[in-house]
């Protein structure tokens with residue numbers, strides 16, 4: 001299967017997270033854990049800084065977390081103009097307890113009530129679209 | 145005793161006017177030439193004798209472009225500091241190291257920026273290394289990314305909005321007395337601040353730095369040479385750079401210090417090397433890409449604890465001549481103008497010379513902090529001769 005994000009690759013950063021995006025396109029939320037020392041490494045990288053291993057296991061997780069922080073964007077910024085008509089929108093950084101508190105970004109889905117640091121969130125996966133630069137994306141719903 | 149401490153000094157400063165972004169009548173390279181020649185004139189140094197060139201981040205007026213027009217006799221040393229505004233005070237580290245190692249004699253430290261010659265500052269500062277994790281989720285600019293930290297600082301750690309407002313109030317108050325300040329005629333009040341549009345919550349318009357077209361330069365020479373020049377030298381006592389453990393390109397996964405500036409260990413190294421501490425500082429130029437990040441820098445430097453941020457950050461405490469810690473006395477990144485923070489360095493020098501538009505009487509120790517929250521940052525302490 002050809003993945004959408006691979007045809008629209010965002011370059012310039014470390015970009016060791018291809019398996020994260022592949023996972024989301026396949027409908028699975030996965031984060032990387034060192035094969036040898038079992039340290040969660042997020043954002044993904046090419047080598048485990050703890051033990052020196054080059055191998056990671058991408059572990060499928062339930063997309064459950066807690067809001068670590070958030071912002072409501074009130075202006076259409078240059079490189080994310082695809083979302084112009086969605087302004088204002090809320091982006092959440094969620095901590096994933098199952099992955100030693102790895103923090104994963106995603107837009108808020110659904111209504112804003114209960115938006116606060118520490119609130120429980122559950123992720124759903126949106127397929128690639130122009131708004132997410134043809135990448136799949138996790139969206140965080142506030143659990144009430 | 146550190147060999148670095150006091151080995152070099154800033155002996156010349158030069159600045160062009162600040163223009164509204166994209167309206168400079170002159171292109172970037174020409175602005176750089178103006179700032180460098182002005183710094184040489186200020187120091188009483190023949191501009192052709194500048195043989196070291198140091199800048200940071202995405203600077204594009206490189207020495208190859210400048211030397212034909214400066215009449216440079218020889219470029220002996222040139223370097224660019226990683227990453228963004230965090231590299232600002234580290235330029236003084238590089239310049240001093242080059243002089244101490246005998247690799248250069250007169251080093252120009254500078255930054256030039258004109259949107260008409262390049263592109264929107266907030267785009268070019270990103271240097272195309274923003275990861276997909278941000279862009280896919282609607283996050284592009286430093287304002288949005290730093291808003292995530294500000295939200296944590298305010299909602300989780302309880303730093304009040306009044307602390308942010310006090311930095312804005314102090315900046316515009318100081319800008320009024322500075323004829324160079326782009327924001328010198330901007331009226332500021334709690335009402336104007338609160339009613340300004342939201343950019344990315346919790347940041348309102350006036351919490352964010354401006355973007356301007358301008359250039360600035362300071363000249364660094366050895367302490368020995370500094371004694372014989374026109375101006376009172378501002379000695380470089382310490383200018384550490386770095387990233388602490390738990391930092392790096394971690395996309396909102398910094399630990400343990402998420403909500404502040406990532407400068408704790410830098411500041412500790414600076415106090416150790418200089419022999420001074422936060423209580424000794426007379427005046428501070430605090431980099432404010434966004435003002436809550438500047439509050440984070442003051443926290444990291446030990447001026448106050450998180451729980452005291454609201455009590456410390458008041459208009460009275462942050463303003464010259466007699467505040468506890470007068471900050472951004474030229475108006476700073478919020479009120480004077482913003483070319484990647486560079487204006488903070490010449491203002492830190494003016495405080496040591498006694499020529500600031502908002503002079504702190506008898507200022508001897510003058511701090512300038514680098515881009516807070518940058519992937520690598522730096523900080524510098526300047527001092528008069530009696531601090532050596």
Ligand SMILES: [Zn+2]
Pocket residue numbers: 034035036037038039048049050051052053
């Ligand atoms: Zn490992």
